[in-house]
Amino acid sequence: MSIARPKGRGCVMQPPAAPPPGGSTMFRLHPIAAGIVALACGAAVAQTQLPSPSTQVSGTPDRGARVGIAEAEREFVENAAHAGHAEVRASRLALSKATNPDVKNFAQRMIDDHTQANQKLRQIAMANRIDVPSDPAFVQRAKLQLLEAADGQDFDQRYADEFGVEAHRETIGIFEKAIARVRHPQLNAFARETLPKLQEHLQMAQTLQASMQPTAAVNRGTGSTSMGPVAQVDQEDLRDAQQDVNEAVQVVQRMRITPGARRPRRARCRT
Incomplete structure (x- = not known):
C-alpha cells in the first residue's frame, strides 16, 4: 500500500x-x-x-506571544507533553497486559518518572500561560492502539521496542533540541534536569529489549511456536x-x- x-x-x-x-x-x-x-x-x-499554536485566525497574538514566549518554547512544551502522556498510557497498558515481570517493573518506573515530569512541565507551562496538551498526539494514539491489539510475549516485545527504546530516543532528541534552542529559563532548566533521566530510561529499555530478543525471535518466527x-x-x-x-x-x-x-x-x- x-x-x-x-x-x-x-x-x-x-x-x-x-x-x-x-x-x-x-x-x-x-x-x-x-x-x-x-x-x-x-x-x-x-x-x-x-491553525498553528503560534497563529490565530483573528490575527491577534496568542497568550504565549503576549508574554514573550517564542515558537521554540511552545514547540517544546507540546512535543514533550505528548511524549510524556504517550509513555504513561503505554506503561499502564504494560502493567495490565505484560507477561514478563521485568517489563512490568520497567513500566512502573516509567509511570512514576513520566507522571512526575508531566506534572512539572504542566506547572511551568500554566504559570507562563502556555497551552499544554493533556493527551498523546494522533500518531502516538495509533501506536497505542497497535500495542493494545498485541498479546503475550509479542506485547512485551512491542512495548519494549516502541515505547521503551524508540520513544525514548525520540524524546531525548526533543529535550536536546530544547536545551540548545529554548531560552526561557524555567523550561530550559526543566529540559536539562529531565534529560539525564530520559537517558537512563533509554539504557534500561535497551537492556530490557536485549534480554527479550531470543524469545521474541521464536514468537515472531515462521510459526514453530505454541501459537x-x-x-x-x-x-x-x-x-x-x-x-x-x-x-x-x-x-x-x-x-x-x-x-x-x-x-x-x-x-x-x-x-
Whole structure:
C-alpha cells in the first residue's frame, strides 16, 4: 500500500491495483489495523485543518506571544507533553497486559518518572500561560492502539521496542533540541534536569529489549511456536499494520506546516 498526498489535500490511502501472490493489502488487514491507519491518516488531516499554536485566525497574538514566549518554547512544551502522556498510557497498558515481570517493573518506573515530569512541565507551562496538551498526539494514539491489539510475549516485545527504546530516543532528541534552542529559563532548566533521566530510561529499555530478543525471535518466527494458526494470522496483520502506521507517520511529518505558511482550505482522508 502506498500513501500519496495531492496538493491541497490530506493523505489518500491508495491500495495497489492487484495484491501480490500471498501478499498483504489494506483490505486483508484485521479491522483494528485498518482503524489504526485511518487514525494516523486523521492526524495528517488535522495538521492541515487546525491553525498553528503560534497563529490565530483573528490575527491577534496568542497568550504565549503576549508574554514573550517564542515558537521554540511552545514547540517544546507540546512535543514533550505528548511524549510524556504517550509513555504513561503505554506503561499502564504494560502493567495490565505484560507477561514478563521485568517489563512490568520497567513500566512502573516509567509511570512514576513520566507522571512526575508531566506534572512539572504542566506547572511551568500554566504559570507562563502556555497551552499544554493533556493527551498523546494522533500518531502516538495509533501506536497505542497497535500495542493494545498485541498479546503475550509479542506485547512485551512491542512495548519494549516502541515505547521503551524508540520513544525514548525520540524524546531525548526533543529535550536536546530544547536545551540548545529554548531560552526561557524555567523550561530550559526543566529540559536539562529531565534529560539525564530520559537517558537512563533509554539504557534500561535497551537492556530490557536485549534480554527479550531470543524469545521474541521464536514468537515472531515462521510459526514453530505454541501459537495456533488464527493467532499467527493476527500477528501477521499486526506487522502489516505497523508498516502502514510508519508510512502514515512519515506523511504527518512531511505535512507539518511552518508558522505563517498558507494552509489548504480543505483536507480529505480516504481509506
